[in-house]
Amino acid sequence: MGTPLPDTAPDARRWKALVFIALAQLMVVLDATIVNIALPAAQSDLGISDGNKQWVITAYALAFGGLLLFGGRIADLWGRKQTFVTGLIGFALASALGGAAQNEAMMFGARALQGLFGALLAPAALSLLAVMFTDAKERAKAFGIYGAIAGGGGAVGLILGGFLTEYLNWRWTFFVNIPFAIIAAAGALLVIREPAGGRNRSPLDIPGVLLSTLGLVSLVYGFTRAETNGWSDATTIGLFVAAAVLLAAFVAVEARVKHPLLPLRVVADRNRGGVYASLGLAVIGMFGLFLFLTYYLQVVKGFSPVKTGFAFLPMIAGMITGSTQIGARLMTRVPPRLLMGPGFLVAALGMGLLTQLTVDASYPALILPAQLLLGLGMGTAFMPAMSLATIGVEARDAGVASAMVNTSQQVGGAIGTALLNTIAASATTAYLADHAAGARNAQLLQAQGLVSGYTHAIWWAVGILLVSATIAFTLVNTGVPGVGAASATSGSGDEDGVEDEFKVPVIAH
Template sequence: MPKTDIPGSDPQRWKALVFIALAQLMVVLDATIVNIALPTAQQDLGISDGNRQWVITAYALAFGGLLLFGGRISDLWGRKRTFIVGLAGFAAASALGGAANGEAMMLGARALQGVFGALLAPAALSLLAVMFTDAKERAKAFGIYGAIAGGGGAVGLILGGFLTEYLNWRWTFYVNIPFAIAAAVGAYLVIREPAGARNRASLDIPGVVLSTLGLVALVYGFTRAEHSGWSDGLTVGMFIASAVLLAAFVITEAKVKAPLLPLRVLTERNRAGVYLSLGLAVIGMFGLFLFLTFYLQIVKEYSPVATGFAFMPMIVGMIVGSTQIGTRLMTRVPPRMLMAPGFLVAALGMLMLTQLDINTSYAGLIMPAQLLLGLGMGTAFMPAMSLATHGVDPRDAGVASAMVNTSQQVGGAIGTALLNTIAASATTSYISSHTAGAADPKLLQLQGMVHGFSSAIWWAVGILVLSAGIAFSFITTGRPDMGASSKSSGDGDGAGTEGEVRVPVVLH
């Protein structure tokens, strides 16, 4: 078949990828950029220590709770329209946050950022899923997307450090505005969403309510456990409520005519393996971001800018792993042969970080550990992103994409709470057992902190190894069929039926 007959042959798609990637970078870096600015913003706005966490939590709850709804809206409205609305809303919410004159205005802005981020993120990924159907081109597109999805958080640390140190914290919000405007204008001009990819079925209101409340309760439960403990009454109540609500959601989805999340999206073995392994891997990644940031700033006394740049090796590794290793091998080997080894290489990098002490050399241990982490995660994320939408009817691409974001968001909440709790417990135990013979209390505090970090990182190593095992055992699809993409792309339904060898390659 001539190349011009392949839906993926429109060069406008590659221009569209630039703006989709720009929007994804904005959403991902926003998750970490505000963390750097939080101490000065708290002081300027008079936010109490007890409410400080809500600057982070308000965003996490809105974003995590509404992702499935946002994915379904993109299927219903069309991905391009949802994408542009999400960008416009995110820019407006960022302007509100930058102009905040008090606690209420700041928390409201963060919640709104989460709401529009939940529209934007699934729309961006599902646009790639329905626009890039040729296997080789899909590999390149998702390689770029995977590098941004994996490394954007570290970029946020660098940018946040610069803006906070040389301008002020308000610019960590204002910086989103030019990103959003450029991406929205570009998307309006160049994105051409394929016809027939929308799902005009009526909206599943009970599913929206149950999934949103269930996910909010789950994310809040883990967030609260971090500072109030796992046995706290409200924490336990949130977990119970989440289990009940999500169980009711699954029962509802099995019965309604037009479900918010068709269960076929979850029950396909390969996608289930992606969602589970990716969510677990993100838990492990938070071991790096959370503890290494504290280690560099408190123990090594790095400035915010220096701390951000200290994460550069991981960003480089992510880019190389995703755009070079993953992209070049994805059309040659089955996805699990990239994902499982990728997670194991990342686990090796994490294993090196268990050797941290107060005198650890950055060049001798931290830098090579980050390179391994970046290479492994970049190599694994790239085929995972593709596989998450593998074989999905184009009309379900939005909710399938939302499930990837949801698994990452929940994984991040679990990682922060679980690993922080483990670290705090290990630190307390270390200090109490070494207090008697300590000559320098401050040194003992630092030693206890580093001991806590390394103890928690051991758990992150185990979680990454588990991710590799799940990827290897659950994901059974073969390498993409290079000749089938053009054939498949001509079908009205898009990707075939469950159980077929389908092509719009995998790649989430």
């Protein structure tokens, strides 16, 4: 008998698994924006009041943001594949409930359930990648694809949401999740083989679950309420105070319990801490783009929902290019900070171009190049950031480390929506008050006021992206992934019992 050929099935299976993991991630990211396009039609059909319409978005954000750490630890305890499939099936059922909603209570409940199952699904997906792709070059390609989807999926949601709302019915913005979930779940069951030895069998930290969930819910709801009721509202202030107390108590508990929900070694590492902080801030800037550019194109320029969605295509193209052609190719050659820092700077440059918006600004001359720069910058930065967030983490902590990536983005999104919307509204009000006396065309004045508000808020987004770049340059000091410790250490690897940050962790297969 001849020498048997090496078994290449595990390698092929990993790449097949990536397809289904990416499909599930696309579904979750799509849902963050696709419902926004459908909201006016759904509000009209279901008789949701103006005061309550925010709960279509808020119910999802609260459940998703509040339960992410819990979902990440469940993935570590229960198994990532099992958690992933459960999240997919639950998300599909919740989406079916939302699409069939007959009143606002059904809609709000469906959105909360989507958030709950999304909190299981999202960290399980990212941690599966972390434990399946351990070779530096393979990891770069896998996270390049994942990063492009995570960054560009929101813009894809605007396109798909516009199509479904305009040509079918708002209910299809929910029903469309069902085929995504079924295909991803079936594929996961068939091809995903979770590496052995990575489960965390320790008891669940119930006090940590309660404190983190209540603290994150208070924080996210505080920012959401600030957008509608103002920053000086007594309930808003109370929510922020409660969030600070609860999260401080959570940190104190995690430092003392034997089996913490979030081992502090995961966030104390300067590189992972830098990733969480810079990503969270960058998402604030991204939400500024989606929020204001969507309103500018539809309200000021009169674009239809479908046309608005297609107007975001240059940014999607930029993100895919930045993630798969720049980030993935250079990730195994240069330190992550030399991709993240410049990436955020390029994104800040693109955002800076949008501060020049006027009522009659040219899409090809201004908005298109701005989006290309934003996409290239974010795609280049996101991919190494997401990979670095899970490099060097023990396999048993991969789920909760991945959940922290999603938590930083979710909290960043809540802050971005509330903070930038408040800044824009205040600037618009001030503009209208200053120019009302001499105005001859009320409609033009209103449009100019809106644009003035958008540009003021976009300037803030530029500043936030510059802070993200600064954090990436100063805090992230690890070397090239997969290369020996040739540069500064993260300062926590040996103490925590994890491998050096520069080496891809060896996980049993």
